[in-house]
Amino acid sequence: MTDNSQVMQVRQEVDKLLATRHDDLYKHVLASVADVLAIDASKISPRASLIDELGAESLDFLDLLFRLETDFKVKIPRDGIRLIAQDGLADGFEQGGVLTPAAIERLKILMPEVAQDKLVPGLKSHQLPNLFTVETFVRLVAWRLAEVPA
């Protein structure tokens, strides 16, 4: 049995911070996403995949992270979610490019904003960014603001 206690702790700390600051952070992240993608903020829904539905590319993710780092005065590792999820996994985070079952379990804990039927066996690690929404970035910022160790 994999020990998911550290990942659970990250989840709890993020939820705790978002309990009071969610709307404030969401507004800010939404504005940054709209700016980076040059799309009207009103056209961006919280659950829309930035890559699949809004045409974002990896360049845009980098730019977005840089803006959020500057605005919130935090450092966000470029592979933040993977970083939290992969620590101490006996079988690793991925094998042959496919996420391991243990990694999927952890991602379900870390990414409640993603429909659980999207986090399924067979998901490839390079497909993970396709699941990112505005909410995903809100949670990444919250993780750094809560200063939970990676």
Place this chain on the structure above:
Amino acid sequence: MMLNGKLALVTGSSRGIGKAIAIRLGELGADVAVNYVTRDGDAKRVVDLLHSMGRRSFAAQADVSDLAALGGLFDRVGAEWGALDIYVNNAIDVAAFGPVARLRPDAWRHTIDSHVTTFLIGSQRAAKLMAGRGGAIVALSSLGSRGYIPGYAPVGVGKAAIESLTRYLAVELGPLGIRVNTVSGGPIDTDALKQFSTYEQMKDASTRLAPGRRMGQPDDIADVVAFLCTNGARWIYGQTLIVDGGLSLLSH
């Protein structure tokens, strides 16, 4: 051992190439300060490994793209050790990556600064701690500094600046007994590289085309960086050594 008693600082050494360099320097007898930004667990593991070799080591958190934090990092080294013999300028911060037509000024500026201004100010501070004892400064560059890698302009241009600055630093710091050189690597198999969408292509190209017939590993770079810090490299000034399994020899 060749670097017995030497004091070293390696920026960005919690993982990847920086970690391999820190460990290699430790294996050769150096005490190593392990700088990191967010990966405190990984940094601690590197420090523990160095301790287990009998070296002095400590983890020092600092985002070296921030000049105030960079200054703080050197303040810490000064406070802990009072001196320095080896400075490895490895960490960078990539905020922009993509087609030149789409690069935005702030992210571009930040990326370039994290290469060249960090190297300049870091070397100034290192030289102060090396006063009276000489030393070695080694920076990291990559093939994208001279050739073209898709999307890589911010980093390639930053690395090109590092290579040029290496020459200026070498000329002016040489008389102080401080040798400055750079190691330029081809694609190296690290977590950082896996984030690029072209990782699989780079791996495939290296394995099929490079005379070395494989992708570079962190130790391939670390061994050359370490050599440049030893007395064996005493007559090498201001050079950029290309360490790429021969990849750049090919015209693609």
